[in-house]
Structures are given as C-alpha cells and as structure tokens.
Amino acid sequence: MSTPFDLPQRPRLGISACLLGDPVRYNGGHKESYLCSRSLAQHFDFVPLCPEVAIGLGIPREAIRLVGDPAAPRAVGNRHQRDHTEALAEFGEIMAAQLADISGYIFMQKSPSCGLERVKVYQANGHPVDGGGRGIYANAFCALHPDLPVEEDGRLNDPVLRENFLTRVYAHAQWQAMRRAGLSHKAVIDFHSRYKYQLMANDPVQYKALGRLLGSIGEHPVDVIGPRYFSALMIALKKCATRGTHSNVLQHLCGYLKRHLSREEKAELQRLIEQYRSGIVPLVVPMTLLKHHFNGHPDRYIAQQAYLQPHPEELSLRNAL
Incomplete structure (x- = not known):
C-alpha cells in the first residue's frame, strides 16, 4: 500500500534545543521532552536551535522576559534591562531563510524567545497581561513560514x-x-x-x-x-x-x-x-x-x-x- 511517508529522506524538524536535553537554558538546565528525544527522534532529523545562545547570551545568563504591548512586546533582561528584541527577531529571519526545507518546528512553550502563544508579557506595574503574547524569535520565524506546521512541546502531550x-x-x-x-x-x-x-x-x-x-x-x-x-x-x-x-x-x-x-x-x-x-x-x-x-x-x-x-x-x- 502506498503511504504518504514513502519519502526520499526523513522529514527535518526545527526544535528548541532544550527539548532534546541540551543544557542551554538561562540557568544552565534543559527541558528535555522524552516524546521528542526518544520517540520522535526515531522518525525525524531534528535541527536543534537555541536563539538566546545563538545571539551571544551565555550559559548561565540573565533571564529575559517580554514587556510592553502584547502585540509587539520587547524582550529585556530581568535585572539589567538589556533589550534583545532586534537580535532575536533578526536571528528568526535568518533561520527562516536557512531552514526552508524543514517540514515542521517544535517550540519551547512559555519561552520569551520561542513560545508560540500565552507567553507572559509584563506591564509597568509588574503584572503580566491577560492572554500573553508570542516569543520574539518564534514570531519572526513563523511570519516567514506561514504554511509550516508548528507546535509547542506541552501541547504535544495531548x-x-x-x-x-x-x-x-x-x-x-x-x-x-x-x-x-x-x-x-x-x-x-x-x-x-x-x-x-x-x-x-x-x-x-x-x-x-x-x-x-x-x-x-x-x-x-x-x-x-x-x-x-x-x-x-x-x-x-x-x-x-x-x-x-x-x-x-x-x-x-x-x-x-x-x-x-x-x-x-x-x-x-x-x-x-x-x-x-x-x-x-x-x-x-x-x-x-x-x-x-x-x-x-x-x-x-x-x-x-x-x-x-x-x-x-x-x-x-x-x-x-
């Protein structure tokens, strides 16, 4: 029987590197998803990326968060308020051009750089706004690949x-x-x-x-x-x-x-x-x-x-x- 996965090569998927167990988070940890690293890895070739490390932020590093307008938030450091918005967005555009052949992308949920939805966006009073926003890198990447299947790791548990x-x-x-x-x-x-x-x-x-x-x-x-x-x-x-x-x-x-x-x-x-x-x-x-x-x-x-x-x-x- 002919099947739609009779492909000349295994599909390539972009993925947040921390989901494969890479210790790239701000605190030097990871968020390994066994679904991704063990089950899906048998069927896909992953392209792991951590935009925060890619733009030059170290490990460990100051945590960043989204602030301001949920429709156009800024990504700034928690303590020193350094703004990383442009760097993350530019990296998203660069990788969107380089990864034109991937068939999907799994993003880290709630991340100010990689989250797809409901990422906390803080206001001047220190409280997050209802509904949240989208991570800076993910937003820039997805804008250039509107047809690409994308999902967050947590939602894949459903x-x-x-x-x-x-x-x-x-x-x-x-x-x-x-x-x-x-x-x-x-x-x-x-x-x-x-x-x-x-x-x-x-x-x-x-x-x-x-x-x-x-x-x-x-x-x-x-x-x-x-x-x-x-x-x-x-x-x-x-x-x-x-x-x-x-x-x-x-x-x-x-x-x-x-x-x-x-x-x-x-x-x-x-x-x-x-x-x-x-x-x-x-x-x-x-x-x-x-x-x-x-x-x-x-x-x-x-x-x-x-x-x-x-x-x-x-x-x-x-x-x-």
Whole structure:
C-alpha cells in the first residue's frame, strides 16, 4: 500500500534545543521532552536551535522576559534591562531563510524567545497581561513560514493535537518532495486526490472548497495555483478531526467494500464504527479492520489515500484517538 511517508529522506524538524536535553537554558538546565528525544527522534532529523545562545547570551545568563504591548512586546533582561528584541527577531529571519526545507518546528512553550502563544508579557506595574503574547524569535520565524506546521512541546502531550501536528508534518514533507520532483497541474490534482479523505476528516467544508478551487486549475499557472492550494490545505488540516468526522469518513470507506463483504462482516464493521463514535474504542480499532478488508479486496483509489496511514504506524498515534 502506498503511504504518504514513502519519502526520499526523513522529514527535518526545527526544535528548541532544550527539548532534546541540551543544557542551554538561562540557568544552565534543559527541558528535555522524552516524546521528542526518544520517540520522535526515531522518525525525524531534528535541527536543534537555541536563539538566546545563538545571539551571544551565555550559559548561565540573565533571564529575559517580554514587556510592553502584547502585540509587539520587547524582550529585556530581568535585572539589567538589556533589550534583545532586534537580535532575536533578526536571528528568526535568518533561520527562516536557512531552514526552508524543514517540514515542521517544535517550540519551547512559555519561552520569551520561542513560545508560540500565552507567553507572559509584563506591564509597568509588574503584572503580566491577560492572554500573553508570542516569543520574539518564534514570531519572526513563523511570519516567514506561514504554511509550516508548528507546535509547542506541552501541547504535544495531548494525543489529538499530537496526531494532528504530525499528520500536517508528513503532508508538508510530501508536498516538498513533490515540488522537488517538479510541480505540475496533474501533480497538484494527484496530491489532492490522495488527501481527499484526510481533508474530509479534518475540515469537511474546506474539503469541498478546495475541490472547487481545483475545478478551475487549468486557468491558472501552476506556480500560482499550487502555493494557493497548499496554503488552504494546511489551514484545513490544522483543524482537528473529531469522532464524528472520522466516523463519517469510515462510513465512506465502507462503501468501497459493500460488494465484497458478507452481511456479518458489514455488521461487525458498523458495530466498531459506532463504538468508536461513542468513545468506547479508539480509532485504531475500526481502522485496523477496514485495512484488513482492503488487503483482501484491494482498491487502487483507496490504496493511495493518505487517510489510511498519514504517519508511520510505529508512532501509534491513533491508538489514543
């Protein structure tokens, strides 16, 4: 069965160096994530970065924090008030240019340089503002890579968010491989065809909208319609699939087997799908039975669907969905 992670090379991910156990934090410590350093490291090539060390701050060093306007905060030292904003933002822009080939980025949460959201932004009265802001380096980097899958380490402990992020990472890597091979109208349509049911699970409304967009693909140069399509795809995939949308896709897939299965086999599939919809069993249970039936009754169109295996089985990402 063709899978979306049949890639010429392992996907590369940017990552905050402290999450891999590097002692680069302001106090000389680290924030090792075993999920990243042990589990994900078996499937990805990490590019570890610590922007604070990269701009010349030592280890250990004075802690920095965000202050001022949450929409445009400044990064300053706690004691001496030295401003590191421009240096962190410039490094973010430099690395965004150098890491054009990565397929995702895992940032350190709550960091004034790397945090993606809810980073404390302190006001003149010494209290943080509600809602917080985004780290300076992360903000500059992400502004130049709006389609890149990004996530914070803490959120990856949520199985739904973890599966969603890695589904996007492999979709991004697959798109990059296709672009390197040569972008064409047919390649874009084939790519969309592979992600049909994954899109239906993540965002049924955008699935239909993207189909309409590609309905007039021949009227646009591929270097215009391709990036436009991919940006919309990544936005759609960022929406987490639910038990309801997954169940809907499972029912669609069952339709390809209706002429091949006995009444008892169909009833068993329906029972497992309903148990999944009700929260009794994880997604992997009905999915495993579906794959078993498709192995016995192959269908060329279904065999190339990313939805059946959007990421390596060894990651066991659907066991907890």
